[in-house]
Amino acid sequence: MISLQRVSKSFDGGKSYAVRDVSLTIAARSFVAVIGDSGSGKTTLLKMINRLIEADSGEITIAGDSTRTQPPFDLRRRIGYVFQGVGLFPHLTVGENIGITPGLLGWPRDAIDERVGELIDLVALPRAFLTRMPSELSGGQQQRIGVARSLAARPPILLMDEPFGALDPVTRDALGTEVRKLHESMGLTTVMVTHDVMEAVLLADRIVAVRQGVIVADGAPHELLTDSRDAGVRAMMDMPRRHAERVSALLRDRTQRG
Amino acid sequence: MDERVRAAAHLLPDYLSQHILLSAAALLLGLLIGLPLVIAASRSRRLRWPVLTFASVIQTIPSLALLALFYPVLLALSSLSRKMLGHGFSALGFLPSLLALTLYSMLPILRNGVAALTGIEPAIIEAARGVGMTQRQRLLRVELPLAAPVLMAGIRTSAVWVIGTATLSTPVGQTSLGNYIFSGLQIEDWVSVLFGCVAAVLLAITTDQLLALIESGVSRRRPAYVWIGCVALCAGVAAAGAVPLASGHHTSYVVGAKNFSEQYILADLMATRLRSTGATVTTRSGLGSVIAFRALAANELDVYVDYSGTVWANILRREDSPPRAQMLTELGSQLRSRYGVELLGALGFENAYALAMRRDQAAALGIRTLADLATHAAQLRIGGDFEFFQRPEWRALRDRYGLRFEEQRTFQPTFLYRAVTSGDVDVISAFSSDGRVAAYDLTVLEDPQQVIPPYDAIMLVSPHRAADPLLRNALAPLAGAIPIAAMRAANYQVDRADRPSTPQAAADWLGAKLSPSRPGMDRRGKEP
Numbered sequence: 001m002i003s004l005q006r007v008s009k010s011f012d013g014g015k016s017y018a019v020r021d022v023s024l025t026i027a028a029r030s031f032v033a034v035i036g037d038s039g040s041g042k043t044t045l046l047k048m049i050n051r052l053i054e055a056d057s058g059e060i061t062i063a064g065d066s067t068r069t070q071p072p073f074d075l076r077r078r079i080g081y082v083f084q085g086v087g088l089f090p091h092l093t094v095g096e097n098i099g100i101t102p103g104l105l106g107w108p109r110d111a112i113d114e115r116v117g118e119l120i121d122l123v124a125l126p127r128a129f130l131t132r133m134p135s136e137l138s139g140g141q142q143q144r145i146g147v148a149r150s151l152a153a154r155p156p157i158l159l160m161d162e163p164f165g166a167l168d169p170v171t172r173d174a175l176g177t178e179v180r181k182l183h184e185s186m187g188l189t190t191v192m193v194t195h196d197v198m199e200a201v202l203l204a205d206r207i208v209a210v211r212q213g214v215i216v217a218d219g220a221p222h223e224l225l226t227d228s229r230d231a232g233v234r235a236m237m238d239m240p241r242r243h244a245e246r247v248s249a250l251l252r253d254r255t256q257r258g
Numbered sequence: 259m260d261e262r263v264r265a266a267a268h269l270l271p272d273y274l275s276q277h278i279l280l281s282a283a284a285l286l287l288g289l290l291i292g293l294p295l296v297i298a299a300s301r302s303r304r305l306r307w308p309v310l311t312f313a314s315v316i317q318t319i320p321s322l323a324l325l326a327l328f329y330p331v332l333l334a335l336s337s338l339s340r341k342m343l344g345h346g347f348s349a350l351g352f353l354p355s356l357l358a359l360t361l362y363s364m365l366p367i368l369r370n371g372v373a374a375l376t377g378i379e380p381a382i383i384e385a386a387r388g389v390g391m392t393q394r395q396r397l398l399r400v401e402l403p404l405a406a407p408v409l410m411a412g413i414r415t416s417a418v419w420v421i422g423t424a425t426l427s428t429p430v431g432q433t434s435l436g437n438y439i440f441s442g443l444q445i446e447d448w449v450s451v452l453f454g455c456v457a458a459v460l461l462a463i464t465t466d467q468l469l470a471l472i473e474s475g476v477s478r479r480r481p482a483y484v485w486i487g488c489v490a491l492c493a494g495v496a497a498a499g500a501v502p503l504a505s506g507h508h509t510s511y512v513v514g515a516k517n518f519s520e521q522y523i524l525a526d527l528m529a530t531r532l533r534s535t536g537a538t539v540t541t542r543s544g545l546g547s548v549i550a551f552r553a554l555a556a557n558e559l560d561v562y563v564d565y566s567g568t569v570w571a572n573i574l575r576r577e578d579s580p581p582r583a584q585m586l587t588e589l590g591s592q593l594r595s596r597y598g599v600e601l602l603g604a605l606g607f608e609n610a611y612a613l614a615m616r617r618d619q620a621a622a623l624g625i626r627t628l629a630d631l632a633t634h635a636a637q638l639r640i641g642g643d644f645e646f647f648q649r650p651e652w653r654a655l656r657d658r659y660g661l662r663f664e665e666q667r668t669f670q671p672t673f674l675y676r677a678v679t680s681g682d683v684d685v686i687s688a689f690s691s692d693g694r695v696a697a698y699d700l701t702v703l704e705d706p707q708q709v710i711p712p713y714d715a716i717m718l719v720s721p722h723r724a725a726d727p728l729l730r731n732a733l734a735p736l737a738g739a740i741p742i743a744a745m746r747a748a749n750y751q752v753d754r755a756d757r758p759s760t761p762q763a764a765a766d767w768l769g770a771k772l773s774p775s776r777p778g779m780d781r782r783g784k785e786p
Binding site for chain 1: 379381382384385386387388389390391392395400403404
């Protein structure tokens, strides 16, 4: 369980807030999508959980322990993180990239090798890729490796910052589905930041909408789709609903004509 | 030609090993200071500007000046440390060269290092933090490997600069491949200059290629390349370090020489005599005039030849001009009491400013002395080198003898001799031991009033060697043994334009002429 209590962050000494007085509790094994426009504070919110960004005030706890009581690198080794820009290390092979966090944790060599093999299977890439350099891989393959790297040390929590933003729609859909499967099979608590509402609706159990540093809506996807008091959230949720209605209308037409 | 190459090759182990040790030490020190600065400057924007600006400013100082400037700075520090801690250190040779080259090596390391580290994609840095690296792990596993190619390019540039610039450490008393160049330049031995250049270039290229091997090993993940490169570099430095050790088990003497032919010949002459007693001798040549004496007083040289009038004026700061014998006696006691330096003896000739004219013309006019010259001066023209007419010696001569010439002209030294033989001028300024005086059949006019101070060539011995019996026995026989005619002849062998000899060959010729029985022959029993 991840819990944020009255967390705030300002990048300009208090003139404006990226995140303002946010409280949020994320249940273990849930898949939460944080949505919002650029500059809404959603990425700041995510990065404060593993202290890539330090909160100015408030408290963040994981399974009841404050994240401040441990050194940040220790915290991060136990939380998987998938980066927006993939962020594979260009000077290391695919295998070395996947095995980086177990290595930092001091796993024995053969345990790391075994785990790296498991993960490349899990993200459905051939083992021959392990000795290649990241630059030899396509964008989708690179982000699969990014996901594999984040899960290598068997973290209970997975944080993802716009993980599929740069991928083509087909790859994005396939990878999203696989991540959801991994979430189930590994019993993860997943927090995903995205500006793609459709992606949030299709993958998450719960959607948290953020605007100007505060939470403006919070609920299951179907709740937000059907009933939201906030006009901005309604506008945001309108798009996937309209798309879905149009697609189903098209399908209906075809069956009627057929 | 062949003999000159062989003479140069004979000196190579000493020059090359010293050059390698100096360059390696400077580069290593540059890296030890530079790399932490690179890391600090890449982390702190506030530090970046002053660090890079400082390195750039250092780079704009002419390298020879940078080397030269460390001498007075270190001299002041040394005397301060002598006052406060009881012992000083040498302001000459290795130390100033090392410091100047270290500063010189820093700019490419700093500039490339900072550019490489600050140029890493922010996403990669965030990923390194995100996967749980500490700051140190991030630096060692991500930042430095990614910065390595650009940083290594900077180190390679730095190595090439340092090896090239190290040739300039010769004038501050550090032996290097520059000895070939500086001595070659003085005696117009272009083979020597070329030899020094080629050696320095080959050393720079080899080092650069080995560093390139390491660089490609790092970037292409071939540990074998890195190892081969590192082992080869270390082996080179170790071999350079072993050269002085291998030759260092005998008593070793250091003979100094200033930067003109006569000095090279006399240094080789003294070195040869010392060697014939079984001692190991190295020569340090091309030294600046005052630097040579300071080095001797600091026991970095054991012996060299200076000139009584020069030491009298420049070291003792005396402005009077006592008669020869009195000056020599007083020099001996003053140098001993003030510096511990021993005046071993005068060689028997002077290298003084003098006036010379064609022998036939002098005979025809009946001019033997400067007093004779004064009576004819109004009908004669005089030529001098660039500084002669500004020197106190000239003013003293002019005023004392009442010399008023018809015309007064200045020439570059080589043309001065041509001008007097061709009759463009009748009298020229000359150095009394210059070989060209005899070669052009000139006569040096006597100075009956002794207006020009005496410039007796004298052997000076360092404080540590003042009572050394081996050195004394080998060199004392030279006292009074070199007449001016012999010295002129030896100088001319080196200075002549056609078929010049090496200083060593001239020294051998001079040595054979002086003493048919070689020194040390009667002392075969050796020192205990």
